[in-house]
Amino acid sequence: MKAIDPVIDVDLDAYVDGQLDVARRIQVETFLSENPIIAAKVMADLSMRGELRLALASESAFGRPETRDAARRLERGLAYGRFLHSVQRIAAVGILVAAGWIAHTSFGAFTATEVAASVPAPAYVEDAVRAYQTALLRQSVPSQTVAGYKPEDIRAATAIVMPQLPDDWAITDVQIFPSEFGPSVEMAIKTAQGKPLSLFAVRPGGFAVLPVHHVALHSAEAAYWQIGDVAYALVAGDRDINLDVAADNLARTLY
Known part of the structure; x- marks a missing residue:
């Protein structure tokens, strides 16, 4: 019993x-x-x-x-x-x-900040961080520089519209990675101050309009957003960079 x-x-x-x-x-x-x-x-x-x-x-x-x-x-x-x-x-x-x-x-009631929120970031943000870390590794090895980046070619090949970058940002590498819902794009960037960034774009498999959110993941900072069926993540390892403002400015160029 x-x-x-x-x-x-x-x-x-x-x-x-x-x-x-x-x-x-x-x-x-x-x-x-x-x-x-x-x-x-x-x-x-x-x-x-x-x-x-x-x-x-x-x-x-x-x-x-x-x-x-x-x-x-x-x-x-x-x-x-x-x-x-x-x-x-x-x-x-x-x-x-x-x-x-x-x-x-x-x-007052305990609340979590956006960086330490209990709701996990989308899976593509972790992919973006990995791509950023891979780009840093590639930059440590001597390689050829990017020749003639053309966003229209990226769009034709992947159906992904890339944001317009600030004039003082320099593209150091562009890679296309496979993903579950089609190809993704990882762009290695350096700011005017020489800070390395990574802009990641992917089709996550769902339609949404998501404003810029911020998350800390794997010793990196990421600001991510989604417009339609394409999601974006701006990743950096330096907290001195205001990723949220930079990501919001990039998002505005897509409208």
């Missing part, structure tokens, strides 16, 4: 003290049969309780009154100890609830 309600310390204490009804006692014994470590502790408590009761029940002339008095005090102490343990657990829960209420009323 399996217990419907979970067996807690209060049930175990009541079991030792013989204060459970038959049904609950069977449930506790079933629980103990499945938890030998807890059962050993309960059996030790039962043994001590039995010895104490035997000492108290003995009315032999050889029994010393002070021994019986000590046994009674010990028995009361055991019962009081279990009661105190239960009260302490209840009090601890009450303190936690009270502390949470005080914090709520004093500081």
